[in-house]
Amino acid sequence: MNFSEKDILQIEEKGLTTQEVEEQIDIFKRGNIKVNITEAATVGNGISKVESTEKHELIEFYDSEKEKHSILKFVPASGAATxxxxxxxxxxxxxxxxxxxxxxxxxxxxxxxxxxxxxxxxxxxxxxxxxxxxxxxxxxxxxxxxxxxxxxxxxxxxxxxxxxxxxLPKGLVPFHKYGSHTATAFEEHLFEASKYIAVNGVAKLHFTVAEGDKEKFQGEWKEIQQRVEEKTGVKFEIEYSYQDPKTDTIAVDNDFEPFRTKDGDLFFRPGGHGALIENMNQLEEEVVFVKNIDNVVTEDNVQNVVDFKKMLGGKLFKVQQKVHGYLETLDKGNVPSEKLDEIQEYLREELFIKDSSNHDLFIEYLKEKLHRPIRVCGMVKNEGEPGGGPFLVKDKNGEISLQIIEGAQIDNDNPEQAKTAKESTHFNPVDIVCGLRDHKGESYDLNEFVDEEMSFIADKTKDGKPLKALERPGLWNGGMARWNTIFVEVPVETFNPVKTVSDLLKESHQPR
Incomplete structure (x- = not known):
């Protein structure tokens, strides 16, 4: 493809190369790659249902362990309220x-x-x-x-x-009114976080915001800091990041030629929430809770949400202990065959990694499957709310694993795939806790675990003209495709998104 000197300069200013832009254009020509869903993940088959006794045990385990770990809450908050x-x-x-x-x-x-x-x-x-x-x-x-x-x-x-x-940024819209003050979604995230991520009296939060909005969030924090810290008894460390311009993607027209603005410039678009895997990759913390900016509850409903957050965190700590223990055993060598069988059973039964092929380098295979970031994802029964669904997916190498899949990734023209999709019972409310360090305490390079083929092509318009936009593999879809995954059922009461202004009138957003 022939780019002008002006084009090349614009591409380089984005931190990209012409080769990377050409590779993006090739993705448009290729089209969306449909996934191969083998089964819907359901309770008892990919989704764990935690009964009351186990829930309390996991909460207690989380509370007993959390002070030993560095923990942070990661909130994608770049959305505008438009x-x-x-x-x-x-x-x-x-x-x-x-x-x-x-x-x-x-x-x-x-x-x-x-x-x-x-x-x-x-x-x-x-x-x-x-x-x-x-x-x-x-x-x-x-x-x-x-x-x-x-x-x-x-x-x-x-x-x-x-x-x-x-x-305003959506995070700074007033969501709840309490007597003498109103609380934004930003403030409610701080209040909620103080209940489960504070370590040694300090809660760390990271908000990804749109450029130009950081000062607005900082101004809001200055206004509310004294009230929030006095109310919670917790100090807060708040950091912000922007979506890196080099994660922007070229747009094309219907002939797959680069889309140009009225001034003749190449048109780049933000790469969607999938680009935020790069922001997460810069974090130093070991454990990261992920939750969308608009999913908050009032203070009188927060304890129920907190209990389920701790339950998911306790589950992560349990899985990490087991996985890290297995990796330490494999690193020492001379592992008895019974232990190897136990590890393979754990992969199959707990992490739902199913691989029918034989492996000559069996120990290396086990290490490779265990040495991955871990995510524990809350799953809510589907009652008509939008959200990616949990499925067992077979990749091109024949390995089956748990994945969160969007509707656009499913081949609905294939009757078998369409039938399997309709068997889905739950959706992903973006209620995730992540383990980002390995058994040696070293941070994973999260870019190594992205499935680049899970990018999305969407039809958009600019200046009244149609264009095709490329979104990078979603943060919790293709962006985490090669993580080890646990799905746990959580109640719908933990999911209270505000997509329209009228959602603020629902009972869950009305303080008692």
Whole structure:
């Protein structure tokens, strides 16, 4: 492919080479590679169901072990609140109180989220602040019709001369109102983290944020630090990172030629959340909990969430002890055949690594399978919420392992694959605890465990023109494809994402 000198300079400024860009274009030409799902992971077949007694034992084990480890909570937080307020933006653009009435508009839209908003908007954590601003900017507010008031209030929530909430990072939108103060998703993550990751009275958190937003998060922390630290009795170490520009990917047009902007420049897009494996790879901690920025609960519901976090952490510590012990045994040599059989059984029964082939270098094979980062993933029963599903997947070498698979990765044109996909009972709520060091205490290079073939091609638009975008293998999909994986069932009460503003009106987001 012929790149101009201007193109080459732009590519190099991204930290990329022309060869890497050409390899990305080859992926577009190849298309999405479908995975080979052999079975849906279900309770008893890939997903563990932890009963009450074992749950308490794992929580106690976690509490007894955690002070010996360096622990951190990793929160992808680069998302903007724009999509969260999309229905309100549409309403502000479309609704004309002179000619429309609210009931007719809602009936026409058939949008249940919008209907919930108008039924209960006075319960939003920022309602009183918005109403106060609306009345200040419209002195005749009380005399106006309800339809006019609704339009003014929505515009006050959204626009720059009001609260301008849709322009904020999602993590800094007020989520919950407690008497005299409101708490953002950022603050709720701190409060939750203080309950299970604090070691020697210090809780470490890492937020991946969009460039330009770091100062906003730091400003919020300055505002709330005294209140949060006094309430929790914990000191916080908070760090931030951006998605590395070299993880951006070239976009192409429908003819697989590089997409160009109106100025003739190459157009690069962020490589999706899969690019965050590089951010995680820079961490020094041994144990990392991963949770999305919008999945938080109110303070009065947090203990239930904390208990299940500790349960997952206890499970990780148990698995790590076993795996590290096996690796130390293999490193010493002269391992009796009974021990080798035990290790192979553990791989098959506990880690669900199933390989039918014979291995001449059997001990090296066992070492290779054990010497991997470990993730313990909470799985929630599927009740219609979106999210990747847990499956047993066969790779091109014939090895079967537990994987989190997105719908776009499944070959629904294949009747057998489509049938297997429909047998899935659970989804991944991004509730993961990771073990990032090996039995010698050395950090893994996480890039060695990515399946690059699990990248996504998505159809997007730019300047009104269609383009194809490449997303890197998802952080918890292809980005962790070669990790050792444990799936554990957790209750749906631990999953409370806020995808739209109306989700804040659900009971789980209403403080008692």
């Amino acid at each position: 999509r969260m307020f999309k229905a309100l933006h549409n309403f502000a653009d479309e609704f004309d109180p002179e000619n429309d009435n609210l009931r007719g508009y809602l009936d026409k839209k058939e949008d249940t989220d919008l209907q919930r908003y108008f039924n209960h908007y006075d319960k939003l954590p920022f309602y009183e602040q918005a109403l106060k601003k609306a009345k200040k900017s419209h002195p005749d507010y009380e005399e106006l019709s309800h339809d006019h008031q609704h339009k003014i209030l929505v515009k006050t929530i959204l626009e720059s001369d009001g609260l301008y909430l849709s322009n």
